[in-house]
Amino acid sequence: MTAETSSVPIVDFAGWSANTSNEQRKEVANQLVEACRNVGFVYIINHNVAPNRLAEAFGWSKKLFDLELKQKMLAPHPEGYTVHRGYSWPGLEKVSNAMGDEEDEDLTKNLRQVSDVKESYEIGSESNRDQPNQWLPEHVLPGFRSFMTDFYWECHGAAETILSAMALGIGLSNENHFKPSHPGHNNQLRLLHYPPVPAAKIESQSATRMGAHSDWGSITMLFQDDCGGLQIENPHKPGEFIDVPPLKDAIVMNVGDLMMRWSNDSLKSTVHRVTLPPRQDRFTGDERMTRARYSIPYFVSPEGQSVIECLPSCADEKRPVKYKPIVWDDYRLMRASMQYETKPEETAVGA
Numbered sequence: 001m002t003a004e005t006s007s008v009p010i011v012d013f014a015g016w017s018a019n020t021s022n023e024q025r026k027e028v029a030n031q032l033v034e035a036c037r038n039v040g041f042v043y044i045i046n047h048n049v050a051p052n053r054l055a056e057a058f059g060w061s062k063k064l065f066d067l068e069l070k071q072k073m074l075a076p077h078p079e080g081y082t083v084h085r086g087y088s089w090p091g092l093e094k095v096s097n098a099m100g101d102e103e104d105e106d107l108t109k110n111l112r113q114v115s116d117v118k119e120s121y122e123i124g125s126e127s128n129r130d131q132p133n134q135w136l137p138e139h140v141l142p143g144f145r146s147f148m149t150d151f152y153w154e155c156h157g158a159a160e161t162i163l164s165a166m167a168l169g170i171g172l173s174n175e176n177h178f179k180p181s182h183p184g185h186n187n188q189l190r191l192l193h194y195p196p197v198p199a200a201k202i203e204s205q206s207a208t209r210m211g212a213h214s215d216w217g218s219i220t221m222l223f224q225d226d227c228g229g230l231q232i233e234n235p236h237k238p239g240e241f242i243d244v245p246p247l248k249d250a251i252v253m254n255v256g257d258l259m260m261r262w263s264n265d266s267l268k269s270t271v272h273r274v275t276l277p278p279r280q281d282r283f284t285g286d287e288r289m290t291r292a293r294y295s296i297p298y299f300v301s302p303e304g305q306s307v308i309e310c311l312p313s314c315a316d317e318k319r320p321v322k323y324k325p326i327v328w329d330d331y332r333l334m335r336a337s338m339q340y341e342t343k344p345e346e347t348a349v350g351a
Contacts, residue, residue, distance in 0.1 A: 008232070008244050008252070009035040014046040016165055026168065033169030033267070036255050040270030041232050041244060044221075044251040048158040051249045054223055054296075057151050060144055061294055064121060065193040067141065075134040077122070081340035082333065084188065086134025088120045090195070093339050117197045117207050118274075123148050125185040130304065148189065155298040156184040159221060162253060163300070166219070170263060171313035181302040182218065186328075188301070194229070194274065194293040202276050202290065209274035209293075212241075215256040216335045217301035217328075222252040227293040229277040232270050241273065257331070258302070261323045264314040304329035 011031045015024040035042035064072070069089070077088045093116060124131050126149065135145050163178040194209050201207040209229060224230065224246040231241040232254075244252060260269040277291050302308075309325035 007234075007242055008039055008041045008043055010043040010045060010247070010250075011035060012045050013048075013161065013165075016161060025165070029165040029169035029175075032162070032165050036166070036169075036259075036267040038268075039232070039235055040268030041252060041254045041272070043247050044162065044253050045247070045249070047251050048161055049154055049223075049251070053151060053154060054249055056147065057223070057296055058225060058294055060141075060147055061121075061191040061193065061296065063141060064136075064144065064191060065119060065195075065294075071136070071140050072119075072121075074140060075121075075136045077340075078134065081336040083131050084336060084340075085122045085124060085131055088122070090117055090119050091115045093118075093120070115207055116210055117201075118192060118194045118210060120193070121191040123152055123189040123191075124187065125152065128185050152187070152189045152298075153184065155189060155221060156187060156300075158251065159184075159187070159219065159298065159300045162219060162221070162251075166259075166267075170266065170311065172311065177311075178218070178302075181306045182300065183303065186301045186303055188299040190297045190299065192293075192295045192297065194290070196282070196289045196292050198284075199276055199288040199290050209276075209290075212271050212273040214269045214271050215254060215299065216258070216332060217256040217299050218259045218262075219256055219300045220254050221298040221300065222254070223296040223298075224252060225294045227277045227291050228279075229274045229293055230272065230295075231275055232272040235268065235270065241275075243278075244272075245278075256299075256301075258308050258328065261308050261326070262311050262314070264310045264319060264322055266314050266319075301332070302328050304332075 009031070011028065013028060016028045032042060032044075072087045072089070075086045077084070077086045077092060122134075124133055126133060138145065160179065160182070163182060164175045167177040168175040197207060197209075202209065212233070222230075226246050226248070228243065228245055230244040230252070232244055234240040234242050254272065255267045255269050257269045259267055274293070277293060279291065282289050304327075306328045307325050308323075308328060308331070310321045310323065315321050
């Protein structure tokens with residue numbers, strides 16, 4: 001399957017700029033929202049993040065994950081789940097769609113019986129005091145901090161454009177409706193590396209890449225390498241998953257839980273996962289190994305105390321409001337409590 005034959009639509013943002021007509025902008029907005037209503041995922045091409053900057057970002061990501069473990073551990077993910085920054089080693093995080101809180105110890109332990117074979121590095125705004133960045137010492141990877149700080153805000157610029165088009169497409173009177181609640185300081189840039197693993201472990205479900213889950217925030221923007229392995233739940237056949245093949249330099253954008261609540265379920269927060277890539281690149285003896293995979297998601301979220309309640313254009317007599325208002329920080333912490341143990345196991349560092 002290629003991106004062109006995927007069930008995920010492609011939307012060209014070349015028609016959304018200061019130089020295009022209102023009709024062109026409206027067409028882009030309608031295409032975007034239509035994809036978000038029907039699938040919840042969309043490829044976006046001709047966006048604001050330049051291809052050369054994407055190539056640099058993937059280059060820095062590979063340099064980071066090629067470091068020795070003891071070097072990466074100079075910027076470890078803080079203990080517990082309240083701060084999501086720095087380096088997460090294989091086995092530390094367990095992604096799922098479980099809902100709960102910090103009291104659900106048995107559920108957390110059961111989820112962790114099958115570990116996620118991945119490592120990541122989380123970066124946020126330098127102005128976010130609630131989630132301070134955990135940077136490597138400059139001498140370990142010179143230039144990394146400077147590039148990633150700039151790239152973070154370049155991604156935010158693309159996110160602002162997408163949110164503006166989404167606001168117009170769902171019928172809000174002001175295309176900048178989401179801008180005040182999304183100044184960018186609560187977003188998260190994530191570098192992800194899935195190292196090679198025996199394919200049999202994934203096939204037997206004794207290990208996973210990343211389990212089926214929905215994203216928590218407003219929207220997610222994902223940049224993929226050419227490996228593949230991303231799948232989404234078929235919107236027409238629950239429980240069946242379909243591929244989202246890589247499309248060079250495109251953003252794979254998906255709706256998060258908050259946007260689904262804001263839109264009164266008009267827009268879909270679709271469950272997705274990472275599994276075996278379409279092809280493997282090497283054998284160890286007779287053992288088939290997965291390819292290494294790199295991806296860069298950018299999670300877009302409002303300010304922590306933002307109240308998420310139904311948008312005025314998304315409810316009427318035929319569409320009553322489905323959700324009670326929630327505060328973003330409360331929802332984030334509830335979801336995060338299921339992904340990180342309160343005290344990471346010491347043995348995980350050597351995994």
